[in-house]
Amino acid sequence: MTRITLSRAINEGLRRSLENNPKVMIMGEDVGKLGGVFRVTDGLQKDFGEHRVVDTPLAESGIVGTAIGLALRGYRPVCEIQFDGFVYPATDQIISQLAKMRYRSQGHITLPVVIRIPFGGGIGAVEHHSESPEVIFAHTAGLRVVACADPADAFAMIQLAIASDDPVIFFEPKRRYWEKAEVDMAAPLSEALPLDKARTVHPGNDVTLLSYGPLVRTCLEAAVAASEDGRSVEVINLRSLSPLDVATITESVARTGRCVIAHEAPVYAGLGAEIAARVTEECFYSLEAPVLRVGGFAIPYPAARMEDHYLPDLDRILDAVDRAFAY
Amino acid sequence: MTIETIQLLTPEGERVEHPDYPLQDVDIKGMYRDMVLVRRFDTEAVALQRQGELGLWASLLGQEAAQVGSARALSPRDMVFPSYREHGVAWCRGLDPLRLIEMFRGVNNGAWDPEEHKFHLYTIVIGDQTLHATGYAMGVQRDASEDEAVIAYFGDGATSQGDVSEAFGWASVFHAPVVFYCQNNQFAISAPPERQSTVPIYQRASGFGFPGIRVDGNDVLACYAVTQRAMRAAREGEGPTLIEAFTYRMGAHTTTDDATRYRLASELEAWRLRDPIERVRAYLARTREADAAFFEQVDTEADELAAKLRAACLALPDPAPLSLFDHVYAGESAILDAERAQYAAYLAGFDEEEGAQR
Numbered sequence: 267m268t269r270i271t272l273s274r275a276i277n278e279g280l281r282r283s284l285e286n287n288p289k290v291m292i293m294g295e296d297v298g299k300l301g302g303v304f305r306v307t308d309g310l311q312k313d314f315g316e317h318r319v320v321d322t323p324l325a326e327s328g329i330v331g332t333a334i335g336l337a338l339r340g341y342r343p344v345c346e347i348q349f350d351g352f353v354y355p356a357t358d359q360i361i362s363q364l365a366k367m368r369y370r371s372q373g374h375i376t377l378p379v380v381i382r383i384p385f386g387g388g389i390g391a392v393e394h395h396s397e398s399p400e401v402i403f404a405h406t407a408g409l410r411v412v413a414c415a416d417p418a419d420a421f422a423m424i425q426l427a428i429a430s431d432d433p434v435i436f437f438e439p440k441r442r443y444w445e446k447a448e449v450d451m452a453a454p455l456s457e458a459l460p461l462d463k464a465r466t467v468h469p470g471n472d473v474t475l476l477s478y479g480p481l482v483r484t485c486l487e488a489a490v491a492a493s494e495d496g497r498s499v500e501v502i503n504l505r506s507l508s509p510l511d512v513a514t515i516t517e518s519v520a521r522t523g524r525c526v527i528a529h530e531a532p533v534y535a536g537l538g539a540e541i542a543a544r545v546t547e548e549c550f551y552s553l554e555a556p557v558l559r560v561g562g563f564a565i566p567y568p569a570a571r572m573e574d575h576y577l578p579d580l581d582r583i584l585d586a587v588d589r590a591f592a593y
Numbered sequence: 594m595t596i597e598t599i600q601l602l603t604p605e606g607e608r609v610e611h612p613d614y615p616l617q618d619v620d621i622k623g624m625y626r627d628m629v630l631v632r633r634f635d636t637e638a639v640a641l642q643r644q645g646e647l648g649l650w651a652s653l654l655g656q657e658a659a660q661v662g663s664a665r666a667l668s669p670r671d672m673v674f675p676s677y678r679e680h681g682v683a684w685c686r687g688l689d690p691l692r693l694i695e696m697f698r699g700v701n702n703g704a705w706d707p708e709e710h711k712f713h714l715y716t717i718v719i720g721d722q723t724l725h726a727t728g729y730a731m732g733v734q735r736d737a738s739e740d741e742a743v744i745a746y747f748g749d750g751a752t753s754q755g756d757v758s759e760a761f762g763w764a765s766v767f768h769a770p771v772v773f774y775c776q777n778n779q780f781a782i783s784a785p786p787e788r789q790s791t792v793p794i795y796q797r798a799s800g801f802g803f804p805g806i807r808v809d810g811n812d813v814l815a816c817y818a819v820t821q822r823a824m825r826a827a828r829e830g831e832g833p834t835l836i837e838a839f840t841y842r843m844g845a846h847t848t849t850d851d852a853t854r855y856r857l858a859s860e861l862e863a864w865r866l867r868d869p870i871e872r873v874r875a876y877l878a879r880t881r882e883a884d885a886a887f888f889e890q891v892d893t894e895a896d897e898l899a900a901k902l903r904a905a906c907l908a909l910p911d912p913a914p915l916s917l918f919d920h921v922y923a924g925e926s927a928i929l930d931a932e933r934a935q936y937a938a939y940l941a942g943f944d945e946e947e948g949a950q951r
Binding site: 317322323325327328330331332333334335336337338339340341355358359362363366367368369370371372373374375376407408410430431432462508509510511512513 | 701702703704705706707708713714716718721723724725726727728729730731732733735736755756759760762763766919920921922923924925926927928929931
C-alpha cells in the first residue's frame with residue numbers, strides 16, 4: 267500500500283498504461299513539458315517521449331478530432347481537456363463522431379479514446395472552471411461516462427478506461443486532486459471492480475445516499491454525522507454514470523426504503539432525475555419516502571464568492587437525509 | 594496575387610503541357626470509363642430518390658473529374674476521408690455503390706468497413722473528417738510508414754468551419770502526411786464561395802504554412818497529376834498540401850434542394866461547355882485512342898451497372914427491428930440490454946395478438 271494523492275494515482279495509472287501498451291498516447295494542452303495544469307501527467311513526456319505524450323495546439327475540437335483519427339489508425343489516445351468548461355468546443359467531435367462511429371459502422375470501427383476532464387467546483391476559480399457537464403455525455407449513447415472519487419478508485423479506473431474498447435469520458439474531481447489515501451498499486455487490474463459497477467463505500471440500513479466524484483467524500487462525512495443521530499446511511503459511489511449500475515442501486519434502496527442523490531450538477535434534468543425515475547419504477551413498494559435530490563441550482567455556475575451557496579455541502583446533504591425521514 | 598489554375602486538358606479536349614506536371618502512363622480511357630459509370634449510377638440514384646426508393650441523394654454531377662482524377666492518383670494503401678458526395682472516389686476505391694445506396698435509402702448509416710478499401714465512412718457534419726484525416730496521418734507518422742499518406746475530401750463551404758482551420762493548423766505544426774482536397778463546386782447549398790472567403794481557397798494554405806494549388810476540377814488529368822504530386826510529397830515527409838479543385842455542382846445540393854432559386858440557368862449552361870467527361874471523350878476521339886466501339890461499350894456497361902444497382906436497391910430488406918440495439922458499445926451495457934429485452938417482449942406481444950386472432 268502506498269499513500270498518494272488522487273492526482274498522483276491517475277498519473278501512476280497513466281504510466282502503467284503507457285508502459286503496458288505501446289499504442290497508448292496522451293495528448294492535450296500543456297500535458298507534456300508542464301505536466302498538465304494539475305500536474306496529472308507530470309513526468310510522462312520525459313519518460314515516454316514527445317511522440318507518445320503530445321503537447322497539442324490549443325484547440326479542443328482538434329484534440330478529440332485527431333484522437334479519433336489516431337484511434338482509427340490503431341492508437342489508444344488519452345485526451346486531456348484542461349477544464350470542464352472548455353470541453354464544449356469538442357462536443358461536436360465527441361457527440362457526432364466519437365460516440366456514433368461504432369454504431370454507424372455496424373461494429374467495423376472501434377474507438378478506444380479516453381477523454382479526461384477535471385470537473386466540479388469548490389476551488390474558487392474564475393468562470394468556466396467549475397462546471398459539471400457530465401449529463402450531456404451520459405445522455406449520449408455510445409459513450410461510457412465515469413467519475414472517480416478517491417485515489418484507489420482513480421488508479422484502477424483510469425487503467426480500465428484506457429483498456430476499454432469504447433470511448434470513455436473520464437471525470438476527475440479537481441478539488442480532490444490533492445487528497446491522499448492508501449492505494450494498492452501491486453493489485454492486479456483484473457481483480458479491480460469493473461468500470462461499469464457502482465461501489466458501496468459505506469454500508470447502512472436506513473437510507474441510501476448516492477453520489478459520484480467530489481461529493482462521495484462529503485456523503486461519507488454525512489454518513490458519519492447521521493450515525494450520531496442514530497441513522498444508518500448506506501453510501502454508494504456510482505463510479506459509472508453511463509451505463510448506470512441500476513442493480514446495485516435498487517438492491518440497496520429495496521433494503522433501506524429511502525434514497526437521496528447528491529451531485530454538484532444542477533438538479534434539474536440531472537443524473538439524479540434518471541436515478542429517481544428508475545428507483546421509483548423498480549422499488550415502488552419498498553419506498554418509505556419520495557426519492558430526493560440535492561445538487562446545484564438551475565443557474566449558471568456562480569462566481570467564486572457565492573459557490574458555497576451553490577455546492578451541496580455536508581449540511582445540505584444532511585438536510586436532504588432528514589427530509590427523507592419526514593414522511 | 595494572380596490565380597494560377599493547373600490545366601492539362603482544355604474544355605475542347607486539347608492536351609496542354611505543364612513543366613511541373615508531366616504525365617506518364619496515365620490510363621485516360623480507364624478514367625473516362627470511371628467517370629461515365631459514376632455519372633450513370635449517380636443519375637440512377639437521383640431517379641430512385643424521385644421514385645421514393647431513397648430518402649435522399651447528393652448528386653456529384655459535374656464533379657466526376659475532380660473525384661476520379663484525384664482518387665486514381667492514390668495508392669491502395671493511402672487512406673481516404675470523404676465527405677458525403679464522394680461517390681466517384683468511393684467507386685475508384687472499389688466500394689460497391691450499393692453501400693452508398695443503403696445509406697441514402699436509410700437501411701443503415703453507411704456501414705462499410707473503412708479499412709477494407711481504405712475509404713472511411715461518409716461524414717455528414719461539415720468538415721469534421723479533416724481532423725480525423727489529420728489524426729490518422731499522425732498515426733502513419735508514428736508507424737514510420739513511408740509508403741502511405743492520407744487525403745481528406747471536403748467542399749468550399751467546409752473551409753469556413755473551425756474544424757477545418759484546426760486541421761490545417763495541426764497538420765502544419767506536426768508536418769502530417771495529409772492532403773486536403775477541397776472541391777470548390779461553387780455552392781454551399783445556396784451560398785457562393787464569396788460568402789466563405791474573400792481570398793481564393795487555395796491561397797489560405799499559405800497562412801498555415803503549407804502549399805496550396807488550384808487545379809481545373811473539370812480536368813481529370815490535371816486533378817490526377819496534382820493529387821499524385823501532393824500525395825508523393827506527403828509520403829516523402831514534406832507535409833500537407835491544400836488542393837482546390839475548381840469545379841461546378843451541376844445538380845442541386847441534394848434531391849431536396851431547388852437550385853433554380855439561387856442560380857441562373859445561363860451559368861449552368863456555361864459550365865456545361867466545360868463538362869468533365871465531354872473533354873476526355875473529345876480528346877480520346879481526336880487522338881484515336883478510342884473508337885466508337887469503346888464508347889458504346891462503356892455506355893452499355895454503365896446502363897448495366899445502373900440496372901443492377903436499381904435491382905439491388907429494390908431488393909434491400911429492411912433491417913430487423915432488434916438490430917437497433919446492435920453495435921452501440923464494444924462492451925456490455927446493462928441499460929441497453931434491458932431496453933432490448935423490453936422492446937423484444939413488446940414486439941412479441943403483437944405476434945401473440947396476431948396468433949390469437951387467427
